[in-house]
């Protein structure tokens with residue numbers, strides 16, 4: 001059984017992962033699958049290809065990935 005509360009899931013979805021078909025990769029314009037939130041509060045959107053390309057650089061910095 002999954003004990004995740006529906007309320008907690010709704011809050012997380014609301015604030016964090018509201019990526020839609022309108023959200024586009026900042027590098028190539030493909031549909032974004034992940035939002036990278038930088039330590040300074042800026043965020044970048046990445047498609048699957050560019051997420052893989054920048055994954056190592058992202059992991060080396062204080063960047064939060066939201067997908």
Ligand SMILES: [Zn+2]
Nearest residue numbers: 025028047050
């Ligand atoms: Zn891209």
